[in-house]
Amino acid sequence: GQQLNQSPQSMFIQEGEDVSMNCTSSSIFNTWLWYKQDPGEGPVLLIALYKAGELTSNGRLTAQFGITRKDSFLNISASIPSDVGIYFCAGQSSGTYKYIFGTGTRLKVLA
């Protein structure tokens, strides 16, 4: 099935560093969601974005809805060990309202 491109695929960072990841699509979306998934658990919603250009924060997390409506970005500031996990984006198609998920970015934080 179709999946969105996420990059980077994985990253190893030192505790305290900032992290940036993005998600791109060839289609226009009307909603972007960002989830975090821990091993063996279901995805947990982090941030929801509804308008092009929108910038939304949730604690140390900040996400942006790209101007072209074909991409989204997630930043994590001052990373901590519990930020470890897989981050997924999900875009909602403006035509079908179906959500398509990204391939995931695996984050590891070194203390």
Added chain:
Amino acid sequence: EAEVAQSPRYKITEKSQAVAFWCDPISGHATLYWYRQILGQGPELLVQFQDESVVDDSQLPKDRFSAERLKGVDSTLKIQPAELGDSAMYLCASSLDFGQGALAKNIQYFGAGTRLSVL
């Protein structure tokens, strides 16, 4: 805080056996989704219900998979017979609604999943 409940959390079965997974969505959520997530990939939609009706099962392998939501509340996903390639995490999600209208009502909340291993 309201959650999507799934059971069992883990299931080990032999190929050709039948397995069933159960999901109870957040109270009041009209839309229920079943996803399959293969290790290292994002979730992929299998079937979507609006109340008790199936609105999308285009990616459901109907020769062996079936899903129902008889009273429009909880749902069951069944695989019969299970194959080795069915080993994956099966996730259930729910949303207040689906489609046009307030987009916030379309946000999906996930359960903890059922990890299936077919031997």
